[in-house]
Amino acid sequence: MLQVISLLVENKPGALMRVTGVLSARGYNIESLTVARTLDPTLSRMTIVVDVDPALRRQVIKQMNRLVNVLQASDLTEERAVAREMVLLRVRAPLESRTAILKEAEIFSARVVDSSVEGFVLEASGDPEKLDEFIDVMRAYGEIEVTRSGIVAVSLEPRRLRLSPPVPTGRAEREEAASRLGDVSSS
Amino acid sequence: MPNLMSGARILVECLVREGVDCIFGYPGGVTLPVYDVLYDHPIRHVLMRHEENAAFAASGYARSTGRVGVCCATSGPGSTNLVTGLVDALMDSVPIVAITGQVSTKAIGSDAFQEADTFGITRSCTKHNYLVKNLKDLPAVVHEAFYIASTGRPGPVLIDIPKDVLQGQAHYTPVSAIHLPGYKVITEGHTGQIRRAAQMIWEAERPLVYAGGGIISSGAHQELRELVELIDAPAVLTLMGLGALPGDHPNFISMPGMHGSYAANMSMTHADLLIALGVRFDDRVTGRLSAFAPHAKVIHVDIDPVEIGKNRAADLPIVGDARRVLAKLLKVLRDTLGERERKAEARRAWWRQIRAWQREHPLEPVFSDTEIKPQHLMVEIDRLTNGEAIITADVGQHQMWAAQFIRFKKPRHWLCSGGLGSMGFGLPAAIGAQFAWPDKLVVAVVGDGGFQMSIPELATIASNRLPIKVVICNNGYLGMVRQWQTLFYNNRLCAVTMEGFPDIEKLGAAYGIPGRIVERPEQLSRALEEAFREPGPYLLDVRVSPEENVYPMVPAGAALNEMVLGPPRPVPVPK
Numbered sequence: 001m002l003q004v005i006s007l008l009v010e011n012k013p014g015a016l017m018r019v020t021g022v023l024s025a026r027g028y029n030i031e032s033l034t035v036a037r038t039l040d041p042t043l044s045r046m047t048i049v050v051d052v053d054p055a056l057r058r059q060v061i062k063q064m065n066r067l068v069n070v071l072q073a074s075d076l077t078e079e080r081a082v083a084r085e086m087v088l089l090r091v092r093a094p095l096e097s098r099t100a101i102l103k104e105a106e107i108f109s110a111r112v113v114d115s116s117v118e119g120f121v122l123e124a125s126g127d128p129e130k131l132d133e134f135i136d137v138m139r140a141y142g143e144i145e146v147t148r149s150g151i152v153a154v155s156l157e158p159r160r161l162r163l164s165p166p167v168p169t170g171r172a173e174r175e176e177a178a179s180r181l182g183d184v185s186s187s
Numbered sequence: 188m189p190n191l192m193s194g195a196r197i198l199v200e201c202l203v204r205e206g207v208d209c210i211f212g213y214p215g216g217v218t219l220p221v222y223d224v225l226y227d228h229p230i231r232h233v234l235m236r237h238e239e240n241a242a243f244a245a246s247g248y249a250r251s252t253g254r255v256g257v258c259c260a261t262s263g264p265g266s267t268n269l270v271t272g273l274v275d276a277l278m279d280s281v282p283i284v285a286i287t288g289q290v291s292t293k294a295i296g297s298d299a300f301q302e303a304d305t306f307g308i309t310r311s312c313t314k315h316n317y318l319v320k321n322l323k324d325l326p327a328v329v330h331e332a333f334y335i336a337s338t339g340r341p342g343p344v345l346i347d348i349p350k351d352v353l354q355g356q357a358h359y360t361p362v363s364a365i366h367l368p369g370y371k372v373i374t375e376g377h378t379g380q381i382r383r384a385a386q387m388i389w390e391a392e393r394p395l396v397y398a399g400g401g402i403i404s405s406g407a408h409q410e411l412r413e414l415v416e417l418i419d420a421p422a423v424l425t426l427m428g429l430g431a432l433p434g435d436h437p438n439f440i441s442m443p444g445m446h447g448s449y450a451a452n453m454s455m456t457h458a459d460l461l462i463a464l465g466v467r468f469d470d471r472v473t474g475r476l477s478a479f480a481p482h483a484k485v486i487h488v489d490i491d492p493v494e495i496g497k498n499r500a501a502d503l504p505i506v507g508d509a510r511r512v513l514a515k516l517l518k519v520l521r522d523t524l525g526e527r528e529r530k531a532e533a534r535r536a537w538w539r540q541i542r543a544w545q546r547e548h549p550l551e552p553v554f555s556d557t558e559i560k561p562q563h564l565m566v567e568i569d570r571l572t573n574g575e576a577i578i579t580a581d582v583g584q585h586q587m588w589a590a591q592f593i594r595f596k597k598p599r600h601w602l603c604s605g606g607l608g609s610m611g612f613g614l615p616a617a618i619g620a621q622f623a624w625p626d627k628l629v630v631a632v633v634g635d636g637g638f639q640m641s642i643p644e645l646a647t648i649a650s651n652r653l654p655i656k657v658v659i660c661n662n663g664y665l666g667m668v669r670q671w672q673t674l675f676y677n678n679r680l681c682a683v684t685m686e687g688f689p690d691i692e693k694l695g696a697a698y699g700i701p702g703r704i705v706e707r708p709e710q711l712s713r714a715l716e717e718a719f720r721e722p723g724p725y726l727l728d729v730r731v732s733p734e735e736n737v738y739p740m741v742p743a744g745a746a747l748n749e750m751v752l753g754p755p756r757p758v759p760v761p762k
Contacts, residue, residue: 009369010368010369013318014306014310014316014318017307017310018310021310021311025311058496059493059496059497062492062493063493065371065492066371066491066492066493067315067369068314068315068335068367068369068370069369070369071368071369072369162371163368163369164367164368164369164370164371164372165366166364166365166366167334167364167365167367168363168364169204169326169327169330169334169361169362169363169364169365170204170205170206170330171204171205171206171333172206174334
């Protein structure tokens with residue numbers, strides 16, 4: 001089944017590879033992946049849609065949370081969440097079908113971002129399944145070319161982000177700090 | 188400016204701050220700047236004869252001390268040779284930091300001489316890895332690496348440093364703190380869960396402590412002992428956990444699993460509560476998972492949340508450091524000690540049952556008057572070292588016999604490649620352990636196959652005059668593979684005879700190490716005594732019976748209680 005995973009990761013080289021490595025190591029195929037900087041430029045938000053064996057969904061999330069660069073990984077599959085996607089679609093539009101295409105575009109709230117004698121480039125966004133329908137409809141008008149952004153999703157439930165505090169460097173310093181906290185495992 | 192330093196010197200300064208006293212390495216073109224600093228630096232560099240063995244030696248150092256082991260290799264082949272050692276450390280949760288040189292930042296990605304994508308290759312071989320492209324990042328990265336390697340579930344961390352970063356000059360200001368916001372280490376177990384665990388323990392009629400490497404990593408052996416004594420529960424220890432309880436402790440049943448004892452595997456199968464501490468329900472322990480411990484509820488304590496519920500669902504999960512969790516649990520148990528009598532009658536019956544299993548099919552060494560049985564060899568090593576020596580092993584039959592018959596008294600005295608099962612581990616690991624413990628008796632118990640993977644390191648032993656005793660359990664076969672071919676492939680032996688094993692006396696002589704062949708059972712104990720008494724290194728080639736198989740054995744895919752207890756016995760002919 002398709003699992004939607006939302007991650008907050010450090011914006012560092014290799015972080016993306018570590019996250020996708022959890023999936024590729026098990027031979028899972030990623031359906032879509034989006035990643036972009038957050039308000040804090042040192043962090044990125046990722047949304048991954050992947051076909052995961054349902055029994056292993058929790059395991060995958062835990063493995064992602066274990067990564068040093070991952071601040072938070074959460075499973076949005078069965079949560080209250082909003083998922084959106086954008087599509088850019090080039091459609092050949094000879095004179096006789098231009099009006100019909102524009103009408104269809106309007107139904108799907110798609111915008112024309114480029115128009116030429118050969119045809120249109122349309123931009124649509126929304127629920128991914130709705131976009132599937134839009135693409136199907138446009139296919140009826142002839143040859144199309146589609147670029148999808150992949151899903152971006154946000155949870156509707158606020159969640160607490162727990163971050164680890166800084167730690168002193170050096171073996172002696174760490175052991176001293178640990179013993180002050182009554183750390184029994186530092187000896 | 189007095190503090191203007193090269194990247195290589197900054198690296199070494201950071202290693203000093205992390206308490207590093209010893210690096211196992213092999214130099215090369217791009218790590219030259221590091222070796223130029225080490226030229227007159229008090230940190231000891233041990234020149235190994237292969238990078239894989241440098242990683243194994245760092246692992247032996249780390250496993251025998253609990254401190255971070257450090258290895259160093261050059262770019263390209265140097266770093267790719269480290270890979271097996273890194274995965275080995277990852278599988279067995281061993282804290283090591285590997286430093287690799289990389290081609291200059293401008294040359295990265297150009298297929299430069301001795302270039303390999305070390306950062307990419309080792310991503311899945313390490314707990315975390317770094318490619319340092321700016322010298323200013325280096326100090327924090329080194330401290331982060333040591334922190335990540337040694338905390339939480341320990342593991343290997345690699346730092347890949349391009350040559351121009353090592354050569355670059357910068358003002359060095361020590362970093363006072365590192366910040367890893369996404370690195371979560373949960374050490375304190377949940378108090379409510381721990382209370383519930385105590386309740387489950389008192390309610391159990393057939394409890395069994397199932398403890399492993401996590402006890403050793405967290406140093407929880409004392410707490411473990413207190414636990415089994417307080418609740419008077421039987422305990423099994425995994426291959427990685429041997430030594431967590433003294434091998435002669437009355438509550439210690441033995442190792443469970445594929446080559447575990449009858450009593451240990453029957454206890455697993457019949458327990459109604461598994462107190463799983465720092466273990467990962469590995470397939471070599473559980474046998475067929477669907478038939479594993481079918482009657483048991485599971486309390487699972489582990490510092491790594493990923494392990495909980497991975498193979499076996501936990502009825503009561505506790506994420507935390509084993510030592511801290513056990514300390515808290517012991518307190519709750521002591522406060523509720525009155526409950527101990529609740530199931531006293533059932534517990535006594537459980538013990539009677541376990542003792543009956545132990546009597547029925549004890550782990551019995553096999554002896555012969557005509558040939559040295561490998562079990563006999565392990566029993567003699569056990570008798571002569573008395574749990575005081577650090578024993579390293581390779582992988583295969585000898586490893587299983589050692590685990591079955593050597594009784595480890597203390598943690599960190601049994602070093603073997605458990606998860607990855609890397610042949611050629613034993614000898615270099617012994618080198619690492621001997622550097623950490625110069626005054627201890629270190630014995631590398633290896634097979635004739637694994638030994639031949641490690642022969643180059645005899646030069647390391649000889650040149651450093653390391654008093655390591657190498658005991659080769661030589662059956663002329665890749666014994667474990669031969670055993671499987673015999674049992675499961677109709678004895679069609681293919682590619683398992685190790686013909687051409689070198690004459691150990693001549694081989695030793697070539698390195699200036701005394702060597703001796705032992706073939707007769709009556710010579711064995713004298714030969715071992717002499718080897719162990721020798722002030723320097725010693726090679727002992729012990730010719731054991733070639734066809735011996737390791738029993739009990741749970742065939743792959745079978746349940747633990749479907750053990751094969753021994754070779755088919757001859758059927759008596761009716762008179």
